Amino acid sequence: MATEPKAKKKTTGYDADAIETLEGLEAVRKRPGMYIGGTGSPGLTHLVWELIDNSVDEAAAGYAKRIEVTLHRDRSVEVSDDGRGIPIDLHTKRKVSALEVVLTELHAGGKFGGGAYGASGGLHGVGASVVNALSTKLVAQVDRDGHTHELAFKERKAGQFSGAKFTKGHQLERIKRIAKTKTGTRIRFWPDFDIFDKDAVLDFEEICNRVTQACFLVPGVKIKVVDKRTGQSNEPFEFVSRGGLTDLVDHLSNGDNVCEIITLSGIETFTERVPVEGKMTDVDRECTVEVALRWVRSYDTVTQTFVNTIPTSQGGTHVAGFERALTRAVNDVLLKDTRKLAKLAKQNKHRAIKDDVGEGLAAAVKVLFPEPQFRGQTKQELGTPAVEKIVYNVVKQGLTEWFDGGGPKSHINAVRDKMAMAIINRVSSKQTLENKRRAANLGSAGMPDKLADCRNHGRDSELIIVEGDSAAGPAKAGRDSSFMAILPLRGKVVNAGKATLKQVLDNTEAKALFTAIGAGSGKDFNIDDARYGRIIILCDADVDGSHIRCLLLTLIYKYMRPMLEEGRVFAAQPPLFTCRVGDTVHRAFTDEERDALTVELSKGKRKVENLKWNRFKGLGEMNVDELAECALDPETRILRQLSMDDGKEAKEAANLFEVLMGSDVSQRRDFLIANSSLLDPDALDI
Numbered sequence: 001m002a003t004e005p006k007a008k009k010k011t012t013g014y015d016a017d018a019i020e021t022l023e024g025l026e027a028v029r030k031r032p033g034m035y036i037g038g039t040g041s042p043g044l045t046h047l048v049w050e051l052i053d054n055s056v057d058e059a060a061a062g063y064a065k066r067i068e069v070t071l072h073r074d075r076s077v078e079v080s081d082d083g084r085g086i087p088i089d090l091h092t093k094r095k096v097s098a099l100e101v102v103l104t105e106l107h108a109g110g111k112f113g114g115g116a117y118g119a120s121g122g123l124h125g126v127g128a129s130v131v132n133a134l135s136t137k138l139v140a141q142v143d144r145d146g147h148t149h150e151l152a153f154k155e156r157k158a159g160q161f162s163g164a165k166f167t168k169g170h171q172l173e174r175i176k177r178i179a180k181t182k183t184g185t186r187i188r189f190w191p192d193f194d195i196f197d198k199d200a201v202l203d204f205e206e207i208c209n210r211v212t213q214a215c216f217l218v219p220g221v222k223i224k225v226v227d228k229r230t231g232q233s234n235e236p237f238e239f240v241s242r243g244g245l246t247d248l249v250d251h252l253s254n255g256d257n258v259c260e261i262i263t264l265s266g267i268e269t270f271t272e273r274v275p276v277e278g279k280m281t282d283v284d285r286e287c288t289v290e291v292a293l294r295w296v297r298s299y300d301t302v303t304q305t306f307v308n309t310i311p312t313s314q315g316g317t318h319v320a321g322f323e324r325a326l327t328r329a330v331n332d333v334l335l336k337d338t339r340k341l342a343k344l345a346k347q348n349k350h351r352a353i354k355d356d357v358g359e360g361l362a363a364a365v366k367v368l369f370p371e372p373q374f375r376g377q378t379k380q381e382l383g384t385p386a387v388e389k390i391v392y393n394v395v396k397q398g399l400t401e402w403f404d405g406g407g408p409k410s411h412i413n414a415v416r417d418k419m420a421m422a423i424i425n426r427v428s429s430k431q432t433l434e435n436k437r438r439a440a441n442l443g444s445a446g447m448p449d450k451l452a453d454c455r456n457h458g459r460d461s462e463l464i465i466v467e468g469d470s471a472a473g474p475a476k477a478g479r480d481s482s483f484m485a486i487l488p489l490r491g492k493v494v495n496a497g498k499a500t501l502k503q504v505l506d507n508t509e510a511k512a513l514f515t516a517i518g519a520g521s522g523k524d525f526n527i528d529d530a531r532y533g534r535i536i537i538l539c540d541a542d543v544d545g546s547h548i549r550c551l552l553l554t555l556i557y558k559y560m561r562p563m564l565e566e567g568r569v570f571a572a573q574p575p576l577f578t579c580r581v582g583d584t585v586h587r588a589f590t591d592e593e594r595d596a597l598t599v600e601l602s603k604g605k606r607k608v609e610n611l612k613w614n615r616f617k618g619l620g621e622m623n624v625d626e627l628a629e630c631a632l633d634p635e636t637r638i639l640r641q642l643s644m645d646d647g648k649e650a651k652e653a654a655n656l657f658e659v660l661m662g663s664d665v666s667q668r669r670d671f672l673i674a675n676s677s678l679l680d681p682d683a684l685d686i
Helices: 026-030 041-060 098-104 127-132 206-217 245-251 317-335 340-344 386-406 411-440 468-478 501-506 508-517 543-559 560-564 591-599 623-632 644-661 665-675
Strands: 066-071 077-081 137-144 147-154 158-163 163-170 173-177 184-191 221-225 238-239 262-276 279-295 302-307 363-367 460-469 486-490 532-538 569-572 577-581 582-588 640-641
Touching: 026 127, 026 221, 041 066, 041 077, 041 127, 041 184, 041 206, 066 206, 098 127, 098 147, 127 137, 127 184, 127 508, 137 560, 147 245, 206 221, 206 245, 245 279, 245 302, 245 363, 262 386, 262 411, 262 501, 279 317, 279 386, 302 317, 317 363, 317 386, 317 411, 317 569, 386 411, 460 468, 460 508, 460 543, 460 591, 468 486, 468 623, 486 508, 501 508, 508 543, 543 560, 543 569, 543 644, 577 591, 577 665, 582 591
Parallel strands: 066 221, 302 363, 460 486, 460 532, 532 569
Antiparallel strands: 066 077, 077 184, 137 147, 137 184, 147 158, 147 173, 158 163, 221 238, 262 279, 279 363, 569 640, 577 582
């Protein structure tokens, strides 16, 4: 009997063969964004930066005086310099020329270990090779040893072009004889537009701005940019700087100068743990800091920062150190005991922040040290931690000396005045903004139309809540309008102890109170935003007044609790009876107090019948002087400070009022049955 063949084992396709390795330049082509940031115009421009940076490194090391960038008609780009020329001799390990190694292998170059360069911009050693990886064609020429040597690449393969024909090979071709003293490098590349976006272009002005920066960083180097592209009318651009960062700050300054250009510099060492021959080893680094800055009569901050010859548009540790030192020196030295800030000092608002110090600042910061750590291949942000402290020390010490008299006195005073005004304006603007925000919190309708507001707000002002328009009239007339606001209640206040949040927010009287206070409600209530320092509840001394007071207190307890917690809620105590004896007005708040006072006042020759007690049924029946004396004048009124316990009791009392005085008859009946201990329930006619 024939046996059936074994079924093949199913595979998911994920086995050893599925693990793909990218070697050499293929890794760059597979993930170009990792190396140049993207495949649009910025990525294309980054290829030009890589070659310019290499030439600038030659100039910074003292070997090059001229650099030229040419944009050709066929969309190719050429960068040349008169530096030493990339080595052309045979590489010991690779068995090909050093030029080919530089152009084909990642992390290959003369910038590791401090050999050919002490401090360079092209740290990663991937610049030239990345340009080759993302090009269809590249031609490198090196002037060295009395000849011009050429090596070409077509689709990353080394060889030589003879017209349109390309022959693979590793041998460099001597194309002409030159003077033995002449040296330099020229690299021309044709970007691969199968990788780059079709509309990716190089901006002539952007390249000119970048090379201008480079000239400021390397005084004495002359850089020329030539645009030969069809349809372009750009004149050749050439620039050279003799003053370095000082010239750069002068170039960045936009407006009348407040002070001279301040130059700071220093050198410190730090220890960094790095792999050396496979082992982590402590290596001493020397870091040079160069800073130039000045303030001008404007408000914009223009700061350009560099690591070696590379602009760091995203900042990094060197920028953090610079900004921290600048702010500290201004606060600790320049603004110490400044008269203009004396008033703000009492409120602890007199210290400058980064934005204050940066008003009108034009600055350039450069650090030089071997093998910096960048965050990302595009090298826009420095990550070396030790540099922050070094820059801080150099800048803090240098500025302290300048502020302490190292600079011209008139310049120091001018900077001090500018910093002080920046702080004053910021604090004032913040207060204005806070006022606007508070106004915004008051709702789209603005203030309640029934609110009689006061002129001054803050901790010393008070909102007096009165019962109805009849009481509002004399209250408005008798108040001190500079700090007393009057809010009359015209409808029923919601019972916040029972109502839902929506019911509370829909209640006209609750909404008016929240709007007037201006600090929000519930969890969003912020007592610092309160427009008034105190809330004073002013109600009639009767049952209805007590009910309203309970409802208001319950609302505050539930939705503005911090006001109660901080003791900023009061109840005015208007008397139920008053009696004038001579120039003295006697007040009684209950019948019992009135009777006791009557006995006291009738001692001696005064007859009881001559004591005329006036009973007030409500606040609306008091005249202006009477209400002002007993409830508004801080010198004569009686206020009771309400607490959290009062709030809890008010919540219970409000619920009780709701039962006894509300419209739900069955609820009131149940309460009477449960609490009428004096009566036999069977005898009640219910």
